[in-house]
Amino acid sequence: MISLENVSVYYKSSERPALKDISLSFQKGDFVCVLGKSGAGKSTFIRSLNGLQPVSTGSVLWNGRAISTLSEREVREIRRETGMIFQHFNLIPRLSVYQNIMTGFFGYKSTAASLLGLFSAEEKRKAGEMIEAVELNVEHSRKVEHLSGGQKQRVAIARALVQDPEVFLGDEPVASLDPGTADRIFQILKKNHSARNLLTIINVHDVLLAKKYASRLIALKEGKVVFDGPPNSLTDEDYEMIYRG
Numbered sequence: 001m002i003s004l005e006n007v008s009v010y011y012k013s014s015e016r017p018a019l020k021d022i023s024l025s026f027q028k029g030d031f032v033c034v035l036g037k038s039g040a041g042k043s044t045f046i047r048s049l050n051g052l053q054p055v056s057t058g059s060v061l062w063n064g065r066a067i068s069t070l071s072e073r074e075v076r077e078i079r080r081e082t083g084m085i086f087q088h089f090n091l092i093p094r095l096s097v098y099q100n101i102m103t104g105f106f107g108y109k110s111t112a113a114s115l116l117g118l119f120s121a122e123e124k125r126k127a128g129e130m131i132e133a134v135e136l137n138v139e140h141s142r143k144v145e146h147l148s149g150g151q152k153q154r155v156a157i158a159r160a161l162v163q164d165p166e167v168f169l170g171d172e173p174v175a176s177l178d179p180g181t182a183d184r185i186f187q188i189l190k191k192n193h194s195a196r197n198l199l200t201i202i203n204v205h206d207v208l209l210a211k212k213y214a215s216r217l218i219a220l221k222e223g224k225v226v227f228d229g230p231p232n233s234l235t236d237e238d239y240e241m242i243y244r245g
């Protein structure tokens with residue numbers, strides 16, 4: 001579904017590549033956690049998967065087609081097919097839970113309809129269904145700036161799910177949450193992943209959480225893939241190697 005062929009990413013201000021010669025492929029149904037210490041390239045990796053981060057050399061292919069060869073409209077379609085969540089939620093603080101979730105439909109509507117807040121009965125029904133799917137028990141009219149971190153991440157997940165994504169990407173989505181809340185968020189991600197047969201790829205610092213939920217672990221070190229396999233094959237030596245130095 002998504003594959004990377006010899007992908008490297010160089011940032012202008014740095015001589016060392018953030019990603020170095022990565023070749024991998026991912027299929028629908030995979031639940032992948034990406035490990036690595038700070039600066040290993042995890043964020044760059046996740047953002048390169050849907051073209052948010054352009055690659056310097058090599059190709060990222062969606063269903064066999066390189067993102068770099070697609071038109072702007074086609075790249076926008078790929079973004080629509082990708083639900084994405086972030087460490088800092090990227091919600092609009094002064095808008096309500098409901099309004100934030102409805103912004104998930106913006107990619108599918110005319111700008112005028114989006115700005116006027118014109119949503120179909122089906123879209124409203126779907127938003128309600130996703131609020132249930134993320135087990136969010138707060139008033140829908142509440143401003144998100146008044147929610148806890150875990151509640152905000154549930155809103156962000158619901159907003160991503162109303163897009164009907166094929167692929168779900170997470171860039172450190174639980175890094176600012178306490179361990180119990182982080183585990184609940186992963187449970188919700190896993191439940192929705194299975195219900196929709198998504199391809200889910202998430203960066204995470206917490207190795208135990210990654211081992212508990214992922215079907216496949218990938219570890220990056222200095223921009224290179226140093227581990228790729230099922231969670232039960234990650235040894236103490238691998239762990240040392242990934243986080244050492």
Ligand SMILES: Nc1ncnc2c1ncn2[C@@H]1O[C@H](COP(=O)(O)OP(=O)(O)OP(=O)(O)O)[C@@H](O)[C@H]1O
Pocket residue numbers: 011012013014017018036037038039040041042043044045
């Ligand atoms: N916009 C940028 N400009 C220049 N260098 C960057 C930029 N973003 C990231 N880098 C560098 O690229 C490398 C990989 O960064 P990246 O954010 O992908 O790592 P990470 O594993 O996600 O780190 P963390 O866990 O701390 O978020 C680092 O050396 C970082 O300093």
